[in-house]
Amino acid sequence: MDTPDTPPTDAAPPPRGTTPEVATWQQVAETPEFQELVQKKRAWIVPATVFFLFWYLLFILMAGYAEDFMGSEFLVDGLTVGYVFALSQFVMTFGLALAYVRRSRDVFDPLRVRALERAAEIANEPIAPGTTGTAGTPGARGTAAGSTDPATPGPHPTDPTDHHEGDHR
Amino acid sequence: MSPFLAQASDGVNGLAVGIFALVVGITLAITFWASKKTTSSTDFFTAGRGITGRQNGFAIAGDYMSAASFLGIAGLIYYFGFDGFLYSVGFLVAFLTVLFLLAERMRNAGKFTIADVLSHRLNARPARAAAAVGTLTVAAFYLIAQMVGAGVLIQALMGISFQLSVVLTGIFMLSYVIFGGMLATTWVQIVKAVMLMTATTILTILVLIKVGGNPLNLFTQARDASPEGARYLAPGLNYTNPIDTVSLGLGLVLGTAGLPHILMRFFTVPTAKAARTSVVWAIGLIGAFYLMTTALGFGARALIGGTELASGIDKAGNLAAPRLAEFIGGGAGTFGGDLFLAIIAAVAFATILAVVAGLVISASGAMAHDVWNGIVKRGTATDKEEMWAGRVAALIVGVIAIVVAVIGGEGLNVSFMVGLAFAVAASANFPALLLALTWRRFNTTGALTGVAFGVISAILLIVISPGVWPGSGGSPLGWDLKNPGIVSIPLGFFGCWLGTVLSSDSSTQDKFDELRVRAETGLGAEEAVSH
Numbered sequence: 001m002d003t004p005d006t007p008p009t010d011a012a013p014p015p016r017g018t019t020p021e022v023a024t025w026q027q028v029a030e031t032p033e034f035q036e037l038v039q040k041k042r043a044w045i046v047p048a049t050v051f052f053l054f055w056y057l058l059f060i061l062m063a064g065y066a067e068d069f070m071g072s073e074f075l076v077d078g079l080t081v082g083y084v085f086a087l088s089q090f091v092m093t094f095g096l097a098l099a100y101v102r103r104s105r106d107v108f109d110p111l112r113v114r115a116l117e118r119a120a121e122i123a124n125e126p127i128a129p130g131t132t133g134t135a136g137t138p139g140a141r142g143t144a145a146g147s148t149d150p151a152t153p154g155p156h157p158t159d160p161t162d163h164h165e166g167d168h169r
Numbered sequence: 170m171s172p173f174l175a176q177a178s179d180g181v182n183g184l185a186v187g188i189f190a191l192v193v194g195i196t197l198a199i200t201f202w203a204s205k206k207t208t209s210s211t212d213f214f215t216a217g218r219g220i221t222g223r224q225n226g227f228a229i230a231g232d233y234m235s236a237a238s239f240l241g242i243a244g245l246i247y248y249f250g251f252d253g254f255l256y257s258v259g260f261l262v263a264f265l266t267v268l269f270l271l272a273e274r275m276r277n278a279g280k281f282t283i284a285d286v287l288s289h290r291l292n293a294r295p296a297r298a299a300a301a302v303g304t305l306t307v308a309a310f311y312l313i314a315q316m317v318g319a320g321v322l323i324q325a326l327m328g329i330s331f332q333l334s335v336v337l338t339g340i341f342m343l344s345y346v347i348f349g350g351m352l353a354t355t356w357v358q359i360v361k362a363v364m365l366m367t368a369t370t371i372l373t374i375l376v377l378i379k380v381g382g383n384p385l386n387l388f389t390q391a392r393d394a395s396p397e398g399a400r401y402l403a404p405g406l407n408y409t410n411p412i413d414t415v416s417l418g419l420g421l422v423l424g425t426a427g428l429p430h431i432l433m434r435f436f437t438v439p440t441a442k443a444a445r446t447s448v449v450w451a452i453g454l455i456g457a458f459y460l461m462t463t464a465l466g467f468g469a470r471a472l473i474g475g476t477e478l479a480s481g482i483d484k485a486g487n488l489a490a491p492r493l494a495e496f497i498g499g500g501a502g503t504f505g506g507d508l509f510l511a512i513i514a515a516v517a518f519a520t521i522l523a524v525v526a527g528l529v530i531s532a533s534g535a536m537a538h539d540v541w542n543g544i545v546k547r548g549t550a551t552d553k554e555e556m557w558a559g560r561v562a563a564l565i566v567g568v569i570a571i572v573v574a575v576i577g578g579e580g581l582n583v584s585f586m587v588g589l590a591f592a593v594a595a596s597a598n599f600p601a602l603l604l605a606l607t608w609r610r611f612n613t614t615g616a617l618t619g620v621a622f623g624v625i626s627a628i629l630l631i632v633i634s635p636g637v638w639p640g641s642g643g644s645p646l647g648w649d650l651k652n653p654g655i656v657s658i659p660l661g662f663f664g665c666w667l668g669t670v671l672s673s674d675s676s677t678q679d680k681f682d683e684l685r686v687r688a689e690t691g692l693g694a695e696e697a698v699s700h
Contacts, residue, residue, distance in 0.1 A: 028692070029682035038689060045269045053422070056262045060418035063255060063404040064411025070251075071403020078388035080402045082251050089258045090456055096265055097452045104445060115690050 024122060033118040037111040044103055048096055055092055059085050185327045185511040192364075192519050193341060199356045203349035210555040211698050213350035214281040214534050215436040218697035220355055222443035226450020229434050231358030232527040233260075233425075233451070234365060234458055236318050236520045237587060240487040242459070245407065246466025247489035250395065252407035253466055255414065257459035259421030264455065266426040268448040273441035274606055274688035275432055280695050282531075283432055283598060284539045287605050289687060290680035292613040294547075297539040299620040303598040304429040304539075306624055307590045308532035309570070311428075312525060314586035316574035318487075319521040321583075326491060326514035332575050338518075339571035342525045346533065346563045350556075351437055354526045361516075361523035366454060368516045372490075373461045375497045376468035387464060390471035401470075413650050420654030424591035427598030430524075430531040439697035469493040491517070529563050529570075536562035589631045592653045596661035597623030604665050606688055612677045615669030622664025626657040 028034055062070055063082065070082035207213050220228065235241075238260065245253030279285045284300035316335055323334035345353045380386040388402060395401035408414040425431060435444045469489040473496050491513045495501055498509030537558035542550040550558065574581070597620045604611045604619070630653030650656070687693055 025683040025686050026679070028686045028690075034686065034690070038685070041689070049265075049269050052262065052265050056258075056418065056422060057415070059258070060255075060415050061411070063251075064408070064414035067403055067405040071399060071405075076385060078385045078392065078402070080251070082404055083254075083388070083402060086251075086254055086258050089262055090460060093261050093265055093452060094456060097268055097449050100268060101445060101449055104442075109442070112690050116692060119686070119690065119692055 027122050028115070028119040031115065031118045031122070033111070033115040037108065037115045040111060041108055044100075044107075048100070052092060052096055056089060059089060182326070182328050182507075182511065182514070184507050185514045188511045188515040189327065189518055192515050195360060196341065196345065196353075196357050196519075196522065199360070200345050200349035200353040203353035203356065206352055207348075207350040207556075209698065210281070210538075210552050210559065211695075212352065213556045213559050214433075214530070214538065215695075216351040216355050218437060218439050218695065220437040220443075222438060222446030223450050224355070224359060225434055225438050225443065225447035226454065227362040228355045228358040228437075229431060229447060229451035230454040230458070231360075231362035231365070231520075231523045232430055232434060233428075233455060233524075234362070234520065235315060235524045236322060236517050237315075237583075238458075238462070239365060239369075239520055240322065240490050240517060241318075242462045243465040243469065243490040243493075244487050246463060247469045249407040250391070250397070250401035250466075250470075251404050254463060255404070255408075255417070256421065257462055259418050260425070261452070261456050261459050263422045263425035264448060264452045266422060267431070268445070268452070270603060270606075271426055271432065272435050272444045272448045275435040276438060276441045276444035277691040277694045278684060278688040279432075279436050281433075281436060281538045282534045283429055283602060284535070284543065286602065286684070286688075287616060288543070290605060290677045290684040291611075291616055292677075294544050295613050296616055297543040299601065299616050300598070301535040301539040301544075302624060303427070303593065303601070303620050304535040305532055307427070307594045307598065308429055308528050308535070308566070310586040310593070311430075311590035312528040312532070312566070312570045313573050313577070313581070314583045314590065315521060315525050315528065316570050317577065317579070317581045317583050317586075319518075319525070320574060321579055322487065322517055322521070323514075325488060326510070326517065331579055335571060335574045338521060338525065339567055339574075341522055342529055343564060343567040345522070345526045346529045346567070347560045350559075351530055354523075354530050355434075355437060357519075357526055358523040361519040362454060364516050364519050366458060368512060369458060369461045369465070372468070372494060372497065372513075373464040376464050376472070376493070379468070379472060379497070384464075387467045387471060391467035394470050394474050408651075410649065412655060413652055416650055416652035416655035418654075419658055420588075420591050420595050420652050423599050423654070423658060424595035427594030427602065428590075429535065429594075429598070430527040433531045433534060434527075436695075441691050441694070465490045465493060468497075472496055525570075529567050530559075532566040533559045533563040536566065585631060585634075588634075588652060589627060592627035592631060592657055593624055595623075595654055596627045596657035600658070600661040600665050604662075606684065608669075609678050609681045610669055610675075611665065611681075612669050612672055612674045614672035614674060615665045615667075618668030618671075619661055619665030622667075623657060623661030626660040627653050630657055 062085065070085065071080050073079065074081045074084045206217070209217075211217055242253060242256050245256060247253070275283075275286060278289055282300065283304060284297040287296040287300055316338060319338040320331040320335040323329065323338070324331045327334070329337075345357055377384060377387065380390055392399060392401045397406060400406060404414070408417065434447070438444050438447060466489060469492060473489075473492055491510055494509040494513040495506040498507070499505030537555060541558050541562070542548060542555050600623060601616045601619045605616065630648070630650065633648045634651050634653065635649050
């Protein structure tokens, strides 16, 4: 089962003209535009994920190990520390979700458009043999493949996500 | 025996039946409309990818908020106060995992199933087998749990027998999926989400009015009405073992991101941006809903008190919300009380239908698209064949679920099966999916061992857990964790790592770039079909 390079057995062929060969996927992945997209996303998502998991696990741990503290009164009769902590989880979830949407709109989406534009350029430019592969692509269908065939339309040059949607408020 | 249960056992509740019929009529009309638009496998499994972000947000909420959430959590809060609310918090925070790590990537790299995402970089047939095992395990246990829950609830609320309730639920569920595919399923879920949110909001407002308008009164009155007193607002009434609490929390927050029927919803929108939008809508709806479950549970405690509900028949407190509705409407025997009770019963019924339909279509995708077409036919099936395979698969899954629920009967342990579904989702599906998307070294062997470790450890730990062995002095092996997550989730990740490093297969590292470019940019993503 570990034979390398098994041809994909997907049910349907990928959409016409939108799938570069292996070498091209790697080239796209190595463009500075794509690298910047991935790094910027990682730089936001990793700390945000660490934060929400920390805040949530702290809540759960305190619910498990600090029952008395969690049950103590918070400012007014009826409210406990535990409930305020629980409600803060709701606030955190709403807040982080909105922050992510805003960050995506302002930073990630424009970067993605640029990465896609760069991918379209790569798909359309002739590729000299030997320059395609990074080390470690022996046997990849890439070396001569590239996308030199002018009959093959390149990847979508525009952000496919910019259509259809008007409801992201 | 309470007046409510006496009424239920007296016979069929006519008002409830009438409102049920209305709900069923609306959903069947939706199905008829959807059936004419379902002409390809993309229509059948993904509604032609033509659902908008906002619609999908409502549908996710409708897919996710099961009767266990609506009635179960209200009941848990009624009984255990703070410890019941722990579930609400976990169920909501879980969507940050979905939003940050999976939603857009699923849309960009997937077609019909979780396996589509994995097979971009892993060897397709074993990857599909692994993903199908995870998907079918989760869907089967969750589905049977929901069917049994449906039977018990409809029996109590409408006065028809358990068996008939299960069969009726199953027939409607199969009608939506087989004839109307994902389009009908989606709109049933949207209708349900609107009904559930409306009913819950009205009940919450009426409860708040009853307690004097100040939400704090709800807290103090519920506390004062509880035999536990101040401990009602503190942790520890349900979970006495802190490790169990942590284990539950982990299972909830990571399990959601491995639920196939939730992940499948991201294939129904045209773009990754719409997938993102839909999670934000879902978070808003689900968050508002779970905040209101507090009002339902505390409201039942403060207004009805402890005596009527504490009958042996309703240990789980599932009837706290319906009883509260009856009380708010004017009490048992009054027209208002009956009407409110009937409406809540209808909402619960719609809730069950929407969830089971979503589960059936996700199981159908795994069977038809992954097992039949991907593994048996090696991807050679035509589009029409795949659509019909989906319908046949839905029928098979649905009939099995109905038969198991009827044979297993009311005695089947629902919480065991729901716990198992979340545990497998968190321990098998989530690690494999996350590592495929983020770890360059990950390979096919890793996915197989990871899923095997996750599924087996979750099932074993639940089988030996004390909840499965009631009354016999606890687990035979002395294992006293009710929730396996704290052990099985790390084991799932460990299995992924172990299989990867033991295998010499490095071919999938090259294809990691492909999956990453696809997932992050949407290059080569499946496009929406236009009708």
